[in-house]
Amino acid sequence: MRKISSYVVCACIAASGSTFAADACKPAHDLKTLVPGQLTVATMVIPPFSIPEGKGIKGVDGQIISRIAEMECLKLKPIFVDTRAVMQYVLIDxxxxxxxxWFRTAARGKVMDMSEPVYIxxxxxxxxxxxxxxxxLSREDKIVGSVQGYNWTADLQKLFGNNLKLYPNPVALAQDLTSGRVDVGLDSYSSGIYAQQQGALGGYKIVHAAPTESVKASIEPAQIAFMYKKGNDQLGQAINANLKVMRDNGEVGAALEAYGLSAQDSDxxxxxxxE
Structure with missing residues (x-):
């Protein structure tokens, strides 16, 4: 797995001889967090986006949010919880x-504030x-599998009808796919690529779905965002400004490539x- 070089934003400056002055890191914004000097991040295990690494976090999202914490001179503290508890941790401070x-959805935007898109x-x-x-594919007599609750699920149900089987999570889908109970899987492109990097889905070709008018997600892929508490405009503005810097200098694309994905998805x- 490739890794991009880290960026150093905090440094100590020599005061005299072998002694050093206090940390000379200058934050990009005047930002207040729940714990001073710390950015607390709620997440779950979802490779290749969020992966535990000691007391830290790696993965595409992990690498990007870690960099944002560096830009703000904050120590990053990830908290890994069940998927259903992630948003609640933000809501209860x-x-x-x-x-x-996390997809940018209208329903989610009613209860949380969302950053500008990070990647697709x-x-x-x-x-x-x-x-x-x-x-x-819909005209062929094949059983197609996908995952419940995704932005493409409803359109796939209309297109494939009774030939579509839905699963509670990608792992269950992959198990039935490799066992032959499903002929074709329809799931996140990036998740499939990562699974192959880890040795799963051998013999399968994973490609982007061709743009299809009846499946809106194939034309307008889901945009991913970081979520924060409604009204926390100071944090949102800082995240968005830092994301722009990282997108412009290629760091978002590099984070995607570091996990075998396409830098084009930073566009x-x-x-x-x-909706």
């Missing part, structure tokens, strides 16, 4: 921000043949919400 491949996560097709055309387009 146990964490400043939530990360972990596209619909992928997992098959032995490399098929991309969803309409063509997020105009912010939008999934």
């Amino acid at each position: 146990k964490a400043d921000v939530a990360v972990g491949n 996560d596209s619909l992928g097709v997992y098959s032995k043949t490399g098929v991309k055309d969803l309409v063509q 997020v387009g105009t912010p939008r919400e999934i």
